[in-house]
Amino acid sequence: MTAGLGVVLLMAAGLSGLVHCFQPLFSFNGNSSAHSDITLRAVLRKTAEVCRDMAASEGRDFSLTIDDSLTTDKVQRACSSPGTSTTLLSSVIFQTSMFDMVFGNANVDVVFALSEEHHFDDETFQGGRDVITAGVAAVKASVKLENFVAGRWTLGRVCHTLQDFYSHSNWVELGKKAPYSALIRPDQPLENLADGSTPTCRNCEGEDCDNNILPDLMQQGLLTSGYFNIFSSVKPAGKCSHGGSFDQTSKQDPVGGINKDDISSSHGSLHHAAADLAVSATLELLEDIRVAVGDKNFLRLMGLSQSSVLCFVIDTTGSMSDDIAEAKRVSFSIIDSKRGTPQEPSAYILVPFNDPGFGPLIMTTNADVFKDNINKLSANGGGDIPEKCLSGLQLALTAAPPSSEIFVFTDAPAKDAYLKSTITALIESTKSVVTFMLTDVLASRRRRRGSSHVSSRKMNQADAQLYRDLAQASGGQAIEVTKSDLTAATSVIEDSSASAVVTVFQVVKNPGRPDHFTFTVDGSLRNMTAYVTGASSLTFNLTSSSGLSQNSSQSSGPLASSTTAGNLRRLSLNTDNQTGSWQISVDSNSPYSVKVIGQSSLNFIFYLLEAHEGAQAHGDFNLKEGRPLSGGNVSLLVFVSGSDKLKVSEVNLFDSSGPTEVNGSVQLIERGNFLVTFSGVPAGNYVVRLKGEDSSATSRSSLSSFQRQAPTTIKTSSISVTARANNTNVEPGSTISIPFTVATTNGGVVNTSATDTFTVRANNDRSYTSSSPSTVTAAAGSGGAANGTVTLTVPGSAVSGTDVTLTIEAENAAASDVNYAVLRLSVVAKVTDTARPVCQVVSTSTNCTSSSSLCSSSHWEFIANFTDGVNGTGIDSITVRQGNGTLNTSTVAGAGGENFTVVTYSASCCAQNVVLAAVDNVGNVGKCVGQVRESTTATPAVVEAANTTTAAVTTTSTGGHTLSMSRCLWITAAVYLLWK
Structure with missing residues (x-):
């Protein structure tokens, strides 16, 4: 380059x-929009x-x-x-x-x-x-x-x-x-x-x-x-x-x-x-x-939904029969118990993986389709031990909505561990939570079906640590159980599928050491659950705000009932009349984690922002892709939901490994949106914690203090990665070039005198052909910047409407630091059909009377014809946009080669309006509007012959032209034009 x-x-x-437009995010200029x-x-x-x-x-x-x-x-x-x-x-x-x-x-x-x-x-x-x-x-x-x-x-x-x-x-x-x-x-x-x-x-x-x-x-x-x-x-x-x-x-x-x-x-x-x-x-x-x-x-x-998606990524190799059966059981249980309720998942995502293949991704809003696909899974094949777990997870992360919870079932190491930084980038970008269900960790692999030998390979601690690291980055958990104990562990999936689940507190200690942690229980929280993962020798003590205590040896006590499965202890908390500050003390020198969740409408989300250049003049921001820069300033957009009577008193970045805590300056923008700025954030791994007070009447206690924590980790970097696509829509069969720049930073700004070589990795979730340099170098005199280009080729077979997520990563020479840019591109075939379906009126007939009290006993009928023309993509659907009558359609071929959809609409005379909409196969919309009304121009002879009030039907064609017809009989001229 x-x-x-x-x-x-x-x-x-x-x-x-x-x-040079309306301000993008915030307007600090008076009451501008x-x-x-x-x-x-x-x-x-x-x-x-x-x-x-x-x-x-x-x-x-x-x-x-x-x-x-x-x-x-x-x-x-x-x-x-x-x-x-x-x-x-x-x-x-x-x-x-x-x-x-x-x-x-x-x-x-x-x-x-x-x-x-x-x-x-x-x-x-x-x-x-x-x-x-x-x-x-x-x-x-x-x-x-x-x-x-x-x-x-x-x-x-x-x-x-x-x-x-x-x-x-x-x-x-x-x-x-x-x-x-x-x-x-x-x-x-x-x-x-x-x-x-x-x-x-x-x-x-x-x-x-x-x-x-x-x-x-x-x-x-x-x-x-x-x-x-x-x-x-x-x-x-x-x-x-x-x-x-x-x-x-x-x-x-x-x-x-x-x-x-x-x-x-x-x-x-x-x-x-x-x-x-x-x-x-x-x-x-x-x-x-x-x-x-x-x-x-x-x-x-x-995105109007009351519940999140249900997303499974499942290993289908030969030793996974028990795991697949449990995934079926727990998913069917969730579907059957929540179908037709507000807690029914908004969508279902399934990604199987094996070796050498993975996918395809199944995403549907139909529970029965999901059931059918997960029912078809069977355990077979696999060859060697490692499987393409991260490739399957990559598909799920880019397909699921942001902030989704994804569950991965496997008993094998990741063959594609080289994707770890890509997966981490996608986790941080989407803020999705990934929980791994790991079975038989450190146990010998069982004989694979169809295999002629038994492998002595185990998923060792290094193999499992990859999954633990990804779980920690996302705020999820790495749950390690035997296959026989898996059923007890999948209760965490059912917990997460409840409505309005929030994270109150979460911490990971690696290396482990004895410590105690406090968290606040507020009056809006219900059904609170705590998870403690760690070695079997781990012990803990739970203390409520009222001073009651319960230790880990008690499976049922005054504060919680608990179950143990593998490295997971699940505590169902009893918080009735015990709002306020709780404490959990953990005694372990091995790595462990603590997570406390509950159900509450009071929650928050955050986004990393970066200031526009020249912000002194404009004072606005845009979304920051990638990690914030070590030693620099960090800005967050924080949205708090669930109450119009809350006050945010504190937002901080907390690094438990330090522990380092950076307090932010909080500015209310509007409607629950806050701009939070942090100055000089040192290198580290941070989570966002929010504290405040809620004075809403729904609180069950006069104590109104609350706390929430975002699951996803924010990691700072001393590498800056900037990439810009010159177009966000890509046609099938085309190639797009994306230039990028990498630089070393110091104190949050580019070090213009630095000379560094960076390893570059570019990955996309569709496995489209791409090319990129393996390294780029910031040479002397380059201003500290190294440049490169990624090319991405979309196959001609790609379906319009597909999206592709491209991740560009840069790692320093010491392999101690990495940053990334994530670009989302849409595959869009060039649309040549821009004409909307055309409506042609065929007829109207009615026996409507002028008496409104008798309208229910009489009906009117409206017949129209839609066509998308000879060169159109064809009618995809016709719906009634207004009206409560009966719609019937049929298709006929015209002499000129175009297809006609004949629409017959009948309704009670009490409902004297109809709006029909026709949509062609590329989404062009045409409408037909009909209305029955008394005619003031009808001749007595016509009225007498029809023994009814004459109807006038006004129709608007898709071209915007209005046609008016005053007849109570079939319009034979229009029929002739239709079928001539």
């Missing part, structure tokens, strides 16, 4: 601070609307007022299934999903900082619409494959570009009060665009830019947007600029700008109008996706 490319990459990394505000307002409102409509169709009440005061907690409660009044609810899963969209949105300012198409700069309206429509197609393709995580990230990026249109163009200045629908409808023309030679602006009057758009442009209703460039002031003569201190074109006549990014912008007086229109446009986009994917899948895309 040339030095010039490295300079460009480093410069692009710095451009993340040159924000950021992209995150706009996105969350729209997502919460549309999610609530879908829940309201589903409740109405099921005859259920829905009492939530849908406005801009919605919160995740409010929407979660209102959308909860019937019968959840006594079930603990947590909005953390929902909020995590929304953050996927928010960070996908903000990522546009990092990856596409200077792309005019992604920001509607430089009058690139067609390019901007192409970005939107390609992204929407990618979202729909991802949902079709149930790749909801990939769909959320893509949706966030699409929303950014759509929202920027209203800040960067003169749509608001033209007096428009509704969104520009053509931006999400590629079959409609973009009209009234100012051409390249048309002047659009004049100089601002000093600091006043309110009237800098030319009056002639406004009178003609022509659409323009501002030019933006940070390097050059050159722009076409007479054109408007974006404006702002980084925009060099705004210093060239005509000077000034027209953006409405915040209230201090050139046209800041219109900021709120632009933000409101951006919300409306986002709602329109979400509605289009909703109709295309259906209500249930839309809510899954939004």
Whole structure:
């Protein structure tokens, strides 16, 4: 790689601070709206609307007022299934999903900082619409494959570009009060665009830019947007600029700008109008996706769930028969006991692994499909002892939603131990918890079925330590049992499948030493469980807030009932009327762990942030991928759910091996979001702990103190890894190049005089062909940076909607430090079918009377025809969006080669409206609207002959044209046109 490319990459990394749009995450400028505000307002409102409509169709009440005061907690409660009044609810899963969209949105300012198409700069309206429509197609393709995580990230990026249109163009200045629908409808023309030679602006009057758009442009209703460039002031003569201190074109006549990014912008007086229109446009986009994917899948895309996924990664080699049988038993038990309840898993994931193969990954929302696939597992083969455990785990980590709990069943060492740092990177990136069920550790391997020999190889301590390290990094456990004791150990799976599970306290001691630990039991906690893992010689003593004690020799006592399986002690705690500070003392010189969980709606999630370059001017952040830098400052976005009456008093980073504790500065942003900053964090392995007070009426005690701990470990690094893909969507059969930069840091900043060689590893979860340098070197005079490129080739057979996760790791020469970058790419086939299905009215017939009291005894019928044209991808589904009648469809072939779907809809005259929606195979949506009403133009003869009130049916075709027909008989002309 040339030095010039490295300079460009480093410069692009710095451009993340040159924000020329609504602020990505936070707006510190008065009451301005950021992209995150706009996105969350729209997502919460549309999610609530879908829940309201589903409740109405099921005859259920829905009492939530849908406005801009919605919160995740409010929407979660209102959308909860019937019968959840006594079930603990947590909005953390929902909020995590929304953050996927928010960070996908903000990522546009990092990856596409200077792309005019992604920001509607430089009058690139067609390019901007192409970005939107390609992204929407990618979202729909991802949902079709149930790749909801990939769909959320893509949706966030699409929303950014759509929202920027209203800040960067003169749509608001033209007096428009509704969104520009053509931006999400590629079959409609973009009209009234100012051409390249048309002047659009004049100089601002000093600091006043309110009237800098030319009056002639406004009178003609022509659409323009501002030019933006940070390097050059050159722009076409007479054109408007974006404006702002980084925009060099705004210093060239005509000077000034027209953006409405915040209230201090050139046209800041219109900021709120632009933000409101951006919300409306986002709602329109979400509605289009909703109709295309259906209500249930839309809510899954939004991440509205009351429970997490059930995810198993299972070794299927010859000695695993007992383990597979237990995995079946415990999964079936969970499914059967929770089916149809709010605690039913939101999805099911199964990844088998063997040697040499692993997978395929099965991901489904259908419990019976999961049951069928796990039922088909059998133990056979395997050859040598080690198996491809980490390859299977990699698939699960990239497919499962963030913060999932994954259970791995194996009795073998990992043949692919070289993936350890990749798995660690994915664990830290996704914050998923991995628990290993290890059977017969240190025992001889049994004879494999189909094998002609008995192996003397054992899973020794080094083999097991790999799994222990990964479990510790994720906040999970490495449970080591005999096969006969496995049933007693899998109770931890059932514990984790309960609703609203939170981690109160967790610590790992390696090397072990006697110690005591305190944790706080608050009034919102229920069904608390403690796990202690360690050597058989380990002993412990538990003391409650009231002073009662119980030691490890008591299987049943005043504080807990306990069971032992292998290295696991499970304690079911009795915390009734004993809120406050508890203590557990452990006596062991061998490694051990302590974990305390419970059920509570009060929980939190966190994200690592990094400040934009030039943050003094903008004060905003974006999501940080990879580890924070040792000795540098660390920023967290912390979201706390479950109560609107809580106060966060303390957030700290705790390293139990030190023990080192770094306290953070906590700043409330809004709606349960806190910005927490830490200064000069030393090298170490940290967990995030949060403490506070809850004064809500649901607390069972006057003591309101609470504590929570995030399971995932944060490890600092002195290596910086930066990678940027020039596109986040990749077509099947294409190759993408991803440049990356690696550098050594000191005190959180790049050491520009360092000369180091780094080992590079690039892995992707789809096993796509890729290439990368094995090492990169920061030579003298390079500014401390080493550059390289990873190429990734997507096979032509890849299905549109697939996602691929690429991990780029860099390790120092001493192999003592590693950092990484994780990139998520969507595989999207180019969509050539952009036309929506067309509706043609065939007929309406009715015997509806004018008496509303008699409406239930009479019916009307509406017949229409949908077609996707000769060159379309074909009709995939037709649904009733409004109406409670009966829908029947049939397919006929037209003489011109196109297929027609004939729709017959019949309903009671009490329901005189119908909205039908047709979706083709790439997600284009067409609608047909019908309405029965009394006619004021019918002739007496027609009324008399029909002996009924004449009906008028108004239908709207997908092209936006309205047809009106006033007949009570079949429209023979339309029938003729249909079948001619």
